[in-house]
Amino acid sequence: MKYKDIIEKMTLEEKASLMSGKDFWQTQDIERLGIPNIFLADGPHGIRKQAEAADHLGLNESIPATCFPTAATVANSWDENLGEKIGSYLGEEAVSQKVNVLLGPGINMKRDPLCGRNFEYFSEDPYHAGKMAASYIKGIQSKGISACVKHFAANNQEERRMSIDTIIDERTLREIYLTGFEIAIEEGKTQTVMSSYNMLNGAYTNENLHLMRDILRKEWNYDGVVVTDWGGSNDRVAGLKAGNELEMPTTNGETNQEIIHAIKAGKIPEELLDENVDRLLDLIFTTEKVYQQPTPRIDIDQHHKLAQQVAEESIVLLKNEESILPIAPEKKVAIIGDFAKNPRYQGAGSSIVNPTQLDNTIDSLKDANLTSIGFEEGFNRYGKKDNNKLNKACQLAQQADVVLLYIGLDEVTEAEGLDRQDMKIPQNQIDLLHAIHQVNTNIVVILSCGSAVEMPWIDKTKGIVHGYLSGQAGARAMLNILTGKVNPSGKLAETYPIRYEDTPAYHYFPGKEVSVEYRESMYIGYRYYDTANVNVRFPFGYGLSYTTFDYGDIDVTKDGVTFAITNTGKVAGMEIAQLYVSAESEAIFRPEKELKGFTKVALEPGETKTVTIPFDDKTFRYYNIKTDQWEVEEANYTITIASSSADIRLTDSIFVKGTNASSPYNKENLPTYYAGDVRNVGKEEFETLLGHSVPVPTWDRSKPLGYNDTIAQCRYAKGAFARFSFQAIRFSYWFLRKIGKRSTANLIIMSVYHMPFRGIARMTGGIINMAMLDGILMIVNGHFFKGLKHFLKERKKMLKTAKEKKMHLAEVGKER
Structure with a gap:
């Protein structure tokens, strides 16, 4: 242990006190031993350190910070160097605000397009997500503080996220849902990992010994800190056994006592607590070193400029019919759409950043080389029909050579805590598009949303430019793309299906009651569409440019693949070349091809560059469930260099010597997985893949409700008061939506409806403890x-204990 001398001086109570927060965002300090508290703050794409009352939902405004594009946006840059630069700027701002741990990046897979938090995540591909996350981590930690990669693991839906049980086979878990974390931890060297809320194959992730001990600690040799998601601790002692050092937020000492009692009762050895304390002390002392130096001053304008550069490299040109873009200066342009004036530039929930400044399209026009003839709002942001706004927009559009139509999803549609209901753009926006098309067919759609949407209206446009959620400088960046000042170079890090029904998890998402079954296995995103030959709107890795690129001279060796790229157009540009690998064998079921490398290359007109994408330890491996380890199948492998998963430019092959492990599968028992069309996998076949039975996915309504049941289950409660409360919550949600208070309505779903009862204690900072919760459950x-009497009795006892503790501390203070 690094801090054995300090730990030997600590009392059992002091050690236990470090295992949960001091308050909502800070760890506990021990003044007599010189152990300071450290501050943790949200921040996947900007620092969210709240100046006033703390919360985890983004309700209270935070100290101003640069709002960079979200992870879903930056993922489209495919630029690891840019990711590291963003990370370094995030680290600088964190240090300036005295933040020790920045809670990001988020790295969960985009299993399904409707996951409400997809805007915070990078990709549907684990290799891509892992590489981008590692770059962020390197940048953040270069400034002396810690990044915190999250949410570990298999947290892919927001509905019932605090109690849902993710049922997933081991190979898929390893290859799809853990590989990104593995890369982030091994290459990024993150000092902190955040466990997810959900269960994984029957155990909460922060208590899951297989996940936390076998994989994270032993296989990956991770020696950093694991922190719970806020309110995500179920059994504190079980979490400690798994190596979960820090529970957040505070429980006012309640769970510390659980640890103390477990040690005194001989249930766990004190040495186990010492190990956890040692790792936490290392995080505290290493991240506090930076504050021995003068606090740096942040160049706000410089950071804003980087936010603009990041947005420019991440914007994706999806359609450019008749070369309508870039727009010539002499063209008369009509600007239509609420998002042009009030940009949709970030997500909602715990990642909300209070920007240092905020560009919008209307105010930025004076610096753009565009001839604007006016602006019209066109539609109501939150979906209400308004014919007056529509008619005014059409009148303006009639006078224009080109219409720039700014549409997308609003802030309450994509938010932490709830999943989207569909993949559609609001109907009032689609109605506006159709109406404008009747008077002017030269329409360029500028799309603002954090995840994939359906585009049945695509034939009514000549151009589509997707800005995703492009941060505080996104509006100016978009104008630079539209005018050709910057050549678009972003490519999609997720597939856009034609319709939601085409997606692989359509029949399995989300889990509604007890569990969610990942019956599609490893076939998510392009892995499914390419294998099952399903047509898509835009493939993974797709993006257009104002120039063209040729590929040639492929050379494959045991170390990697080398090839040449030439800019064959008339303007400078950047091309993202992608390496895909396919096994020429049918012994083990696999996707058609898998991403195993990528590079972004800048080229002047006519310039040729020779580039190499190296192979690594993940290029040919698969996880064998019989040997319980990574193996390599001996076979010929097709090596593909592509401009997107559907745009193959070069191919070659290489023979790879294997590890001679026997096949883990009987092909006859898994016909759907070998065929790759996994939209209707039967229960029996899924259980064969799992190697065990699936749990009953529905609630047992005959049992009394307990700690891990949710408020939503009060509809089945035996108590009339609970059933009445449930109906009141449902009515409040309906009424708030009816009167247009959708953000407030969403909060009810996020913070009440799907909250397990234990969350009432875990998220109230000790105001309600578990003993009082027992009364509520009665x-x-x-x-x-009986329950009311118990609740009041325990509340009185808690207040008395708190008063005695306060008096004791006051006496100790006087003695000092």
Whole structure:
């Protein structure tokens, strides 16, 4: 242990006190031993350190910070160097605000387009996500503080996220849902990992010994800190056994006592607590070193400029019919759409950043080389039809050579805590597009949203430019793309299906009650569409440019693949070349091809560059469930260099010597997985893949409700008061949506409806403890007066204990 001398001086109570927060964002300090507290803050794409009352939902405004494009946006840059630069700027701002741990990046896979938090995540591909996350981590930690990669692991839906049980086979878990974390941890060297809320194959992730001990600690040799997601601790002692050092936020000492009692009762050895304390002390002392130096001053304008550069490299040109873009200066342009004036530039929830400045299209026009003839709002942002706005927009559009139509999803549609209901753009925006098309067919759609949407209206446009959620400088960046000042170079890091029904998890998402079954296995995103030959709107890795690129001279060796790229157009540009690998064998079921490398190359007109994408330890491996380790199948492998997953430019092959492990599967028992069309996998075949039975996916309504049941389950409660409360919550949600208060309505779903009962104690900072919660559950389960009496008794006991503790501390202070 690094800090054995300090730990030997600590009392059992002091050690336990470090295992949960001091308050909502800070760890506990021990003044007599010189152990300071450290500050953790949200920040996947900007620092969210709240100046006033703390919360985890983004309700209260935070100290101003640069709002960079979200991870879903930056993923489209495919630029690791740019990711590292963003990370370094995030690290600088974190240090300036005295933040020790920045809670990001988020790295969960985009299993399904409707996951409400997809805007915070990079990709549907683990290799891509892992590489981008590692670059962020390197940048953040270069400034002396810690990044915190999250949410570990298999957290791919927001509905019932605090209690849902993810049922997934081991190979898919390893290859798809853990590989990104593996790369982020091994290459990024993150000092902190955040466990997810959900269960994984029957155990909460922060208590899951297989996940936390076998894989994270032993296989990956991770020696950093694991912190719970806020309110994400179920059994504190079980979490400690798994190596979960820090529970957040505070429980006002309640769970510390659970640890102390477990040690005194001989349930766990004190040495286990010492190990956890040692790792946490290392995080505290290493991240505090930076504050021994003068606090740096942030160049706000310089950071804003980087935010603009990042947005420019991440914007994706999806359609450019008749070369309508870039727009010539003499063309008369009509600007239509609410998002042009009030940009949709970030997500909602715990990642909300209070920007240092915010560009919008209308105010930025004076610096753009565009001839604007006016602006019209065109539609109501939150979906209400308004014919007056539509008519005014059409009148303006009639006078223009080109219409720039700014549409997308609003802030309450994509938000932490709830999943989207569909993949559609609001109907009032589509109606506006159709109406404008009747008077002017030269329409360029500028899209603002954080995840994939359906585009049945695509034939009504000549151009589509996707800005995703491009941060505080996104509006100016978009104008630079539209006018050709900057050549678009972004490519999609997720597939855009033609319709939601085409997606592989369509029948399995989301899990509604007890569990969610990942029956599609490893076939997510392009892995499914390419294998099952399903047509898509835009493939993974797709993006247009104002120039063209040729590929040639492929050379494959045991170390990697080398090839040449030439800019064959008339303007400078950047091309993202992608390496895909396919096994020429049918012994083990696999996707048609898998991304195993990429590079972004800048080229002047006529310039040729020779580039190499190296192979690594992940290029040919697969996880063998019989040997319980990574193996290489001996076979010929097709090496593909592509401009997108559907745009193959060069191919070659190489023979790879294998590890001689026997096949883990009987092909006859898994016909759907070998065929790759996994939209209708039967229960029996999925259980064969799992190697065990699936749990019953529905609630047992005959049992009394307990700690891990949710408020939503009060509809089945035996207590009339609980059923009445449930109906009141449902009515409040309906009424708030009806009167247009959608953000407030969403909060009810996020912070109440799907909250497990234990969350009432874990998220209230000790205001309600578990003993009081027992009284609440008695009321819920039909024992109103008994429960109320118990609740009041335990509350009185808690207040008395708190008063005695305060008096004791005051006496100790006087003695000092």
